[in-house]
Amino acid sequence: MKRFLPRGLVVALVASTWPLLSASLAGASMPTCIVSLSPTATDTLFTIGAGAQVKAVDQDSTVPLAAARLARKDKINALNPSAEAIAALCPSPASELVVISYNANDIAKQLSTLGVTVLEQDAPSSLSAAYAQIRQLGLVSGHAVKANALAVALQARILGYAQRMPRHSGKVVSVYYEISAAPYYSLTSSTFVGSFMRSLGVVNIADPENTSADAGYPSLNPEYIVKANPNLILLAGDATAAAVKQRRGWSSIKAVRYGHVVVLTANEASQWGFLLGDLAQRISASVIGVINDPRVWK
Amino acid sequence: MVSAATVVATLVAVVVGLVVGPTSIGAGAILADLLAHVGVGHARLNALDGTIVWQLRAPRMVLGLLAGAMLAVAGGSYQGIFRNPLADPYLLGVAAGAGLGATVAIVHDGGAVNVPTWTPWLAFAGALVAVALTWLIGGRGPRSTTSTLILAGVAMAALLTSAQTFLLQQASAQSLARVYIWLLGSLASANWSSVEVVLPYVLLCSLICVMAGRALDVMSVGEEEARALGLSVRQVRGVVVGAASLGTAAVVSVVGLIGFVGIIVPHIVRLLVGTSYRRILPLSVVFGAAFLVLCDTVARTVLAPSELPLGVVTAIIGAPVFVIILSLRRGVRS
Amino acid sequence: MTVVVEDMTVRAGRSTLVEDVSFSVPAGSWCTIIGPNGAGKTSLITALAGLRGLAKGRVLVKDLDVHAQSERQRAHVLAFVPQNPTVPVGMSLRDYVVLGRTAAHGVLRGPSTADLAVVDGVLERLDLGAFASRDMATLSGGEGQRAVLARTLAQGTTVVFLDEPITGLDVRHQLDMMALLRKEVDECQLTVVATLHDLTLASSVTDQLVLLSHGRVVEKGPAAEVLRRDSLSAVYGTTLRVFTVDGRDVVLPSSK
Numbered sequence: 001m002k003r004f005l006p007r008g009l010v011v012a013l014v015a016s017t018w019p020l021l022s023a024s025l026a027g028a029s030m031p032t033c034i035v036s037l038s039p040t041a042t043d044t045l046f047t048i049g050a051g052a053q054v055k056a057v058d059q060d061s062t063v064p065l066a067a068a069r070l071a072r073k074d075k076i077n078a079l080n081p082s083a084e085a086i087a088a089l090c091p092s093p094a095s096e097l098v099v100i101s102y103n104a105n106d107i108a109k110q111l112s113t114l115g116v117t118v119l120e121q122d123a124p125s126s127l128s129a130a131y132a133q134i135r136q137l138g139l140v141s142g143h144a145v146k147a148n149a150l151a152v153a154l155q156a157r158i159l160g161y162a163q164r165m166p167r168h169s170g171k172v173v174s175v176y177y178e179i180s181a182a183p184y185y186s187l188t189s190s191t192f193v194g195s196f197m198r199s200l201g202v203v204n205i206a207d208p209e210n211t212s213a214d215a216g217y218p219s220l221n222p223e224y225i226v227k228a229n230p231n232l233i234l235l236a237g238d239a240t241a242a243a244v245k246q247r248r249g250w251s252s253i254k255a256v257r258y259g260h261v262v263v264l265t266a267n268e269a270s271q272w273g274f275l276l277g278d279l280a281q282r283i284s285a286s287v288i289g290v291i292n293d294p295r296v297w298k
Numbered sequence: 299m300v301s302a303a304t305v306v307a308t309l310v311a312v313v314v315g316l317v318v319g320p321t322s323i324g325a326g327a328i329l330a331d332l333l334a335h336v337g338v339g340h341a342r343l344n345a346l347d348g349t350i351v352w353q354l355r356a357p358r359m360v361l362g363l364l365a366g367a368m369l370a371v372a373g374g375s376y377q378g379i380f381r382n383p384l385a386d387p388y389l390l391g392v393a394a395g396a397g398l399g400a401t402v403a404i405v406h407d408g409g410a411v412n413v414p415t416w417t418p419w420l421a422f423a424g425a426l427v428a429v430a431l432t433w434l435i436g437g438r439g440p441r442s443t444t445s446t447l448i449l450a451g452v453a454m455a456a457l458l459t460s461a462q463t464f465l466l467q468q469a470s471a472q473s474l475a476r477v478y479i480w481l482l483g484s485l486a487s488a489n490w491s492s493v494e495v496v497l498p499y500v501l502l503c504s505l506i507c508v509m510a511g512r513a514l515d516v517m518s519v520g521e522e523e524a525r526a527l528g529l530s531v532r533q534v535r536g537v538v539v540g541a542a543s544l545g546t547a548a549v550v551s552v553v554g555l556i557g558f559v560g561i562i563v564p565h566i567v568r569l570l571v572g573t574s575y576r577r578i579l580p581l582s583v584v585f586g587a588a589f590l591v592l593c594d595t596v597a598r599t600v601l602a603p604s605e606l607p608l609g610v611v612t613a614i615i616g617a618p619v620f621v622i623i624l625s626l627r628r629g630v631r632s
Numbered sequence: 633m634t635v636v637v638e639d640m641t642v643r644a645g646r647s648t649l650v651e652d653v654s655f656s657v658p659a660g661s662w663c664t665i666i667g668p669n670g671a672g673k674t675s676l677i678t679a680l681a682g683l684r685g686l687a688k689g690r691v692l693v694k695d696l697d698v699h700a701q702s703e704r705q706r707a708h709v710l711a712f713v714p715q716n717p718t719v720p721v722g723m724s725l726r727d728y729v730v731l732g733r734t735a736a737h738g739v740l741r742g743p744s745t746a747d748l749a750v751v752d753g754v755l756e757r758l759d760l761g762a763f764a765s766r767d768m769a770t771l772s773g774g775e776g777q778r779a780v781l782a783r784t785l786a787q788g789t790t791v792v793f794l795d796e797p798i799t800g801l802d803v804r805h806q807l808d809m810m811a812l813l814r815k816e817v818d819e820c821q822l823t824v825v826a827t828l829h830d831l832t833l834a835s836s837v838t839d840q841l842v843l844l845s846h847g848r849v850v851e852k853g854p855a856a857e858v859l860r861r862d863s864l865s866a867v868y869g870t871t872l873r874v875f876t877v878d879g880r881d882v883v884l885p886s887s888k
Contacts, residue, residue: 007603013555056603077604079479082486084354093346102476105486105605111490113353114346122411123472165584185471214405217470440685513739516731520718522683527787528707528735573722 030142031097031117037078038101041121042067044134045099047274048150050141056089063275078102083110090116097140127192127217147199150274157277161284162199163164171297172184173202175288176220176230176255180237183219191216200287205230222247231251232290233261234283258295263284300570305583309362311591315359316351318595320602323347358432358488363587364500365485365549366559370586371561371579372542374567375507378514378575379538386561388548390451390539394458395428395616396421396550401462401477402574405469413476415482418495418551426548429453429539437535444535482607483556485594494553503529504583510538514575558612562620563589569623589616634659634791634823635680637687639689642672642847649675650847652689657840659790660821662814664855667844668868673827674715674795676844680825681712681793693791708722711787715795717780719768725779726764728756732786743872752787758812773806781812794826798833806830810837831872831883835859843867859883 035056036042042061045054051066061202064067074089081104091117093161101121108118120139124130126189128295131151175197179185186206187196194216197204205228210216231254236238241261250256264282290296317325321344328351330341345350372387379391390396402424403417414420436442436450466474513534517524521531546560563586564578571577593611600606635657642650657663665673666842678684680691684700691698701709711732720728732754733747739860743751755761758778763771771779777797784792797813798806813842816822816839828834835855843851843858845867850860858864859881864871871886 044567059604074603075601077601079475080486080605080607082320082485082598082602082605084350084598087350088320089603103478104479105484106489107486108412109489110487114349120411167301180471183467215470215473217472219467340733431842455885509740512742515723515727516739517716518716518720518723519728519731522678523712523718525683525703526681526707526714527731528704528713528876530703533741575726 019165026272031140032095034099035076035086036061036067036088036096036142037076037081038099038121039063040101040276041099041119041133041137043275044137044147045141048141048143048147050137050143051229053141056086057244063177068291078105081105081107083114087114087116089110101139119135124192125190127195130192144231154274160197161280162196165200165284166288166291167201167293171291173200174205174228174230174286175202175232175234176205176225176228176232176288178237178239179217180277181239182244183238185219186215188216188218193279197283197287200284202232202287222249226250226253226281231255231258231260231296233284235261235263239263256295257264260286260290260294260296261295284290300567300582301584301632304567304581307588307592308584311363311588311595314595315362315591316355318599319350319355320599321347321350321353329428332390338459347562348618350414353489354484357490357493358485358594358598359591360493361488361496361553362485362591363555364493364496365553366563366590367583367587368496368500368504368549369556369560370547370563370567370582370589371504371507374564374575374579374582375510375514375542377519377564378510378578379535380448381517381520382444382448383565384561385448387542388455388555388560389427390432390503390543392425392546392550392556393453393544393555394455394462395426396547397424397555398428398458398462398465399424399479399551400554401465401469404476404480405465412413425459425550426544427542428458429547433536433539437473437539442532447535447539467520477517478510480554483554484597484605484608485553486598486605487546488553492567494551496548499548500503501543503541503548504619506541507538508583509547510534511574513574514538514579518573518575553608555609556612557609558616559586559593562612566616566620566623569627590627633657634694635663635878636692637824638682638692640676640686640691641688642675642684643687643696644675645698648847649783650679653844653849654689655840655842655849655852657823657825659823660817661839662826662837663842664838665825665827665842665844666829666831666834668822669737669848670811671844672847673844675824677793677795677827678714679734680714680867681710682706683712688887698771704735704738707787707789709789710791713780713784713794713801714794714798714852717776719771719776721767721769721777723763723768725760725768725782726751726755727765727766728768728779729760729782729786732783732788736788740786750788753787754782758782764868773800774808775803777801777805778807778812781809784818790821791823792823792825796829797829798828806833831859832881835881835883836867 016237032053034054036045036054037058038204040059042057045051046064047065056074057067057070058076059071061071086098087093087192090162097119098116098118099121100110108120111118121133124133134151135147139142148292177187179187187194189195190205194204206218206220208222226249233255241263244261245251245256255261313325327343330339331348331505332345334342355543369387373510373532376385376387376389377383400417403420407414432451436446466477485558498533513529516527516529525531564582566614567578567581573579593615597606597608597611637653637655640650640653641648647836653676654798665676683749686699698711699704709755716805729751733743733751737743737747741869743880747812748754758781760778760782800807810833813824817824838855841855842849843864850863850867851861859874873886874882875884
C-alpha cells in the first residue's frame with residue numbers, strides 16, 4: 001500500500017490545548033526507546049532531535065535516511081503489527097513509547113496491558129490539530145522546547161506563503177491534487193493540505209465530491225476531472241507530466257495545455273513534518289505561476 | 299486412533315500457542331506459573347512475562363480454538379446439509395454480510411486511529427441479516443430445496459459484495475487497506491472479553507451441529523429418501539443452517555474472514571475417518587481448533603514484529619496437508 | 633382396505649400431473665400402477681408416500697391421512713423406495729440398512745439393540761449377511777437393489793411403496809426381486825404398491841393393476857382383466873396382444 005497522506009500543516013498556535021497536554025504528560029518519565037508506527041511521527045521525532053531514542057519504525061517511515069535504515073531492518077507493517085513483538089523491541093515496557101496512527105489489531109490496548117505507553121496520532125483533519133501533534137511528540141519525547149520552536153517557525157513560514165500570495169480578482173486558480181491514478185484519488189479542502197491550498201485562495205475541484213465515507217480523500221471519475229478543467233494539476237502519485245498528457249482527453253485540460261502540471265517529489269508529497277514547509281513552497285509557487293501566465297486568462 | 303491423534307494435536311496446539319512467541323518464555327516456567335496459580339508451588343513468572351502469557355497469548359490461543367472449532371464444524375455441517383463437498387461456512391452470505399458490516403464501520407471513520415467499537419456488532423448483524431435474507435428467498439416454502447438455498451446464497455453474496463465494493467470505491471485508500479486486512483482475518487486483537495463474547499455462541503452452535511451428525515448421515519441418501527425414512531429434512535436444515543450460521547457469524551465478527559478452515563478441515567477429517575458425520579463433526583471440532591491455533595502461531599511469529607494475515611497461513615498450510623492426505627489415501631485404495 | 637386413495641389430484645405449477653385418482657388396496661396384496669412414460673406414475677407414487685402435496689383428495693394408509701402426518705409418523709406406517717435410490721459412498725451396507733430404523737429411534741439417539749436385531753434379521757432374510765461390512769458404492773446393481781429392499785423392510789412397516797423397483801436389473805435379478813417382494817406379501821401380509829414398466833412381469837406377480845394415462849385412471853382391476861381390455865393398446869399408442877404361455881399372461885406388441 002502506497003502511503004500518500006501528508007499529515008500536518010500548522011498555521012496556528014493552539015494555545016488552549018497546550019497546558020492540557022503539559023499537565024497530562026508531566027511526571028511521565030521520558031521514554032528511552034521509541035517505536036514509531038507512523039511515518040509522520042517518525043519524521044517529526046527525528047527533526048525535533050528525538051532520533052536517538054527511536055529504536056524501530058514501520059516499513060513506510062523512510063524519511064529521514066536514519067529512519068529508512070530502521071524501516072528496512074524490522075519491516076513492520078503498521079496495518080498488522082504484533083503487540084508482543086513490538087513490546088519486545090525495547091528492553092523494558094516502562095521506558096517504551098509506541099506512536100501509532102492506526103490502532104491495528106487493537107495494539108493500543110494490548111501494549112497498554114503490557115505497561116507500554118502508547119500515543120495515538122491520527123491523520124489530523126485540521127492544520128491546528130496537526131500542529132498540536134508536533135508539540136505533543138515534543139512533550140512525550142522530552143524535546144518540547146525544540147518541537148515548539150520548530151513548529152512556530154514552520155507555522156510562520158507556511159503562513160508567509162499565504163500572505164505573499166498575489167490576489168487578482170477574476171483569476172480563479174482551480175486545482176486538481178492527484179494522490180494516485182486509476183483510481184484517481186484526490187484530496188479536498190477538509191484535509192490539512194487541502195486547507196493550506198484554500199488559504200492560498202485556490203478552488204479545489206475535488207470539493208464537490210466530498211462524501212462522509214472518504215474522509216476527505218475521494219476517488220474521482222476521470223471524466224469529471226476533464227470536465228472540471230483545472231488550470232493547475234499537482235501530482236503526488238507516481239504519474240509524470242508526460243504521462244498525464246497521454247491520458248485520453250486530458251490534453252484539453254487547461255493545466256495540461258499550458259504546462260501547469262507540477263510533479264511533487266515523493267518526500268514532499270508523503271511527509272508532513274518539516275518537509276511540509278517545502279510542500280507549501282512548491283504549491284504556492286505553482287499557484288503564482290498559473291496566476292502570472294497570461295495564456296490561462298485569455 | 300484418529301481421535302487420539304487429534305486430541306494430541308490439540309494439546310500440542312495449546313502448548314505451542316502459549317509457549318511460542320517473539321518473547322522467549324520457557325514451557326516449564328509457564329507450567330510452574332500455572333501450577334502456582336492453582337496453589338501448587340510458588341514459581342511465578344515475572345509480571346511482564348505473566349502478562350504476555352496470560353493476557354496476550356492465552357486469550358488468543360483460546361479464541362483460536364473456538365474460531366477453528368466453529369468454522370470447521372460449521373463447514374462440515376454445511377457440507378452435510380448441502381451434500382456438496384465445496385460448501386463452506388460462508389456459503390449462505392455470512393462472509394459477504396459480515397464483510398459489508400465491517401466495511402461500513404471501518405470506512406465510516408476514514409482515517410481515525412480507532413475503528414468504531416461497534417465494528418464487530420455491525421459485522422455480526424450483517425452476517426445474520428444476510429443469512430436471514432438468503433433463507434427468506436431460498437429456504438422457505440414448500441418448493442425450497444438445498445439447491446434453491448445455495449442459489450439464494452450466491453445471489454445474496456453477490457449483492458452484498460457489490461454493495462461493499464461500491465462503498466470501498468468511495469472510500470479512501472487508507473480505509474481500503476484497513477478493510478483488506480480485516481477481510482483476511484486475524485486473531486491478533488484477541489483478549490479475554492472477545493473470548494467471552496464468542497464462547498457461548500461457539501459452545502451452543504457447535505454442540506447443535508455435532509448432535510445433528512446422525513441426521514446428516516440420514517441425509518446422505520438425499521432429501522426425498524431422508525424424508526421417506528422419517529427425517530424432517532426442512533426442520534433439520536433450518537436448525538443446522540441456523541446454528542452453523544450463527545456460530546460462524548459470531549466468530550467472523552470478532553476475527554474477520556478466516557478462509558479455508560471451514561472447507562479443508564472437514565475434508566481432511568473425512569479422508570481420515572470416513573464419511574459418517576457422526577465422526578466427522580466432533581473430530582472437526584477438535585481438529586479445526588488445533589489447526590487454527592497452529593496456523594496462528596505461524597501467523598504471529600514468522601514476520602514478527604509484523605503478523606501474517608491468518609487466512610493466508612490457513613491456505614498455505616491447509617492446501618498441501620490436504621493434498622498429501624488425499625494422495626496417501628489414493629495410495630491405500632489402489 | 634389398507635391403502636385408500638380418494639380423488640387424488642397432484643399439480644405442479646399450472647400443469648396437472650395426477651387427476652381424480654381413486655383406488656384402494658387390501659392388506660397383504662400387491663397393486664401395480666402401469667402406464668406409458670409421462671402418465672404420472674412417479675408423481676402418483678411419491679404423492680402416495682406423502683412426499684408430494686395434494687391439490688385435492690386424500691390418501692389413507694391404515695386409516696391415517698398420509699399428508700396430515702409428520703415425516704416420522706409417516707415412516708412408522710409406510711416405507712418408500714424411489715426409482716433411483718442414492719448410493720451413499722463410503723457407507724457400509726449394514727449402516728445403510730440401519731438407516732431404515734431412523735424413524736424408530738429418532739435422530740438424536742442411536743439405534744437400540746432391538747433396532748440392530750431387526751436389521752440383522754432382515755440382512756439374514758435377504759441373504760445379505762456376508763456383505764454387511766461392504767461399502768455401498770462397491771455393490772453390484774442386484775446387491776444394491778437388495779440392500780435398498782433390506783433398508784425398506786428394516787423400517788418395519790406393513791405398507792411399502794416402490795417406484796420402478798427393478799430398473800437397471802438383468803432378467804434374473806428382476807425375477808429375484810419380484811419373488812422376494814411377493815414372498816413378503818404372501819408370508820408377512822405386506823401391502824405393496826409399485827409402479828412397473830414390464831407388463832408381463834406386472835401381471836405375473838400382481839393382484840391388482842391400475843392403468844394410468846395422462847394422470848387419470850383408465851382401467852383398474854385384476855391383472856388378467858386389465859391386460860385384456862382394448863384400452864390398453866390405446867393408452868400405449870401401439871397394438872398390444874396378450875398370449876398365454878405356460879399358464880401365464882405375456883404381453884407382446886403386435887407384429888403388424
